[in-house]
Amino acid sequence: MIDLQNVTKSYATGVQALNGITLHVDKGEFVFIVGDSGSGKSTLIKLLLKELEPTSGSIKVNGINLNKMKSKAIPKYRRKLGVVFQDFRLLKDRNVYENIAFAQRVIATPSKDIRKNVPKMLSLVGLAEKYKSFPKQLSGGEQQRVALARALVNRPNILLADEPTGNLDPKNSREIMKLLETINERGTTVLVVTHNQEIVDQMKKRVVVMHKGVIVSDERKAGYKQNAD
Numbered sequence: 001m002i003d004l005q006n007v008t009k010s011y012a013t014g015v016q017a018l019n020g021i022t023l024h025v026d027k028g029e030f031v032f033i034v035g036d037s038g039s040g041k042s043t044l045i046k047l048l049l050k051e052l053e054p055t056s057g058s059i060k061v062n063g064i065n066l067n068k069m070k071s072k073a074i075p076k077y078r079r080k081l082g083v084v085f086q087d088f089r090l091l092k093d094r095n096v097y098e099n100i101a102f103a104q105r106v107i108a109t110p111s112k113d114i115r116k117n118v119p120k121m122l123s124l125v126g127l128a129e130k131y132k133s134f135p136k137q138l139s140g141g142e143q144q145r146v147a148l149a150r151a152l153v154n155r156p157n158i159l160l161a162d163e164p165t166g167n168l169d170p171k172n173s174r175e176i177m178k179l180l181e182t183i184n185e186r187g188t189t190v191l192v193v194t195h196n197q198e199i200v201d202q203m204k205k206r207v208v209v210m211h212k213g214v215i216v217s218d219e220r221k222a223g224y225k226q227n228a229d
């Protein structure tokens, strides 16, 4: 599903952000990526999204070799990936319904399917009643739920979450993580970059620890502290 072989990434400034990453994630896995600031976690996500090119090494996602992908194939490739970020990135001038519907419109989903799919996604994230609200009328936790619904509405088989609870309080953070777990149980492969030690410890998932651009630990049913300290 996701396969990185000896991947390195140097930025133009000379910073070596990734220094030989080999990582395999199977279909249906739930993986936390943790590590101190600057260890290369976001760089890894950007490589998977093909926002960046590796300096060396190979990256395969969904059986596709990203190194060989032509730029015109990138939009179609990205549709198979759902993405959420710390800052939600919702369209401020559109209501909740429209934010989710928009993701379907860009891939030319027929209107009658959009009318079915959007309420289904809103129920999944527990926001069925707020479909008319605008982002600024929602709490941070609710905004992240909308972002999740939008990431999932096109049925991606992989969900990438870069610090999804970075702006949320502990209660909302737990709820978003619970939702990610539900999404995973429904068959989506989930990769979560996080600094949230408490949640990583509670959830007992696979934990990949990065430090200075390399993977220093990769354990199943693990916690944060015993690895990252």
Ligand SMILES: Nc1ncnc2c1ncn2[C@@H]1O[C@H](COP(=O)(O)OP(=O)(O)OP(=O)(O)O)[C@@H](O)[C@H]1O
Residues within 6 Å of the ligand: 011, 012, 013, 015, 016, 017, 035, 036, 037, 038, 039, 040, 041, 042, 043, 044
């Ligand atoms: N566009 C860029 N140009 C130059 N250097 C960069 C760029 N983006 C990141 N870096 C550097 O690459 C290294 C890895 O950064 P990255 O953002 O991947 O780390 P991170 O683990 O996600 O950190 P954080 O937890 O703080 O978000 C850091 O030294 C960072 O300063």
